[in-house]
Amino acid sequence: MTINHLLAVVPVADFEAAHRWYERLLGRRADNAPMAGLLVEWRMTDNGWLQLTHDETRAGTGLLNFAVDDLPAHPAELHGHGLEPGEIVQANKGVQLSTIVDPEGNTITFIGHFREVY
Template identity: 55%
Template structure:
């Protein structure tokens, strides 16, 4: 099976994107392996890579499951990451979405579980 999973977010400008994602993650990038790529370790074997790719910028989508959706959204908003209203999805799952400056969609999920 896989050792790591890497989600890739395509952006136009790495410096402005890195600043925005720093606010999202509430910490600096964990790795900067090349000038056009920064990475955050989101979980023990899961990484989010933010990379320059002007042709794909704005077409990325990232879903993240959080323990306490209200607290996560409030904390992100306090750092200038303006998640939308929390909405009910299905089977107790709730969602809140933000769009980064390039138009990529990040959805925080509350009530996520591996089996429904």
């Protein structure tokens, strides 16, 4: 089986408020809006997308991880967008984490020193 794209889906109940919040989190507008008021998408990597979707049944249960090159720079940038990420904490094998929870309760974790093989 060949997978061409990975789409991470974050469910929210208040779609318009969440849409605005994720624009602040990501520092830009969505790349696609294939279903007005129900689904927007951001291209995060060449073949990786973040989809924000209206789904009241699953809202607030999402877990989303972003591996980043410079984790210490991310909290400062998010503060500049009016958001409050958690402090950077040490995990295992040199990995660092900083977490923020969206207004719906979905957890977004930024990962520093991520490696494909440990």
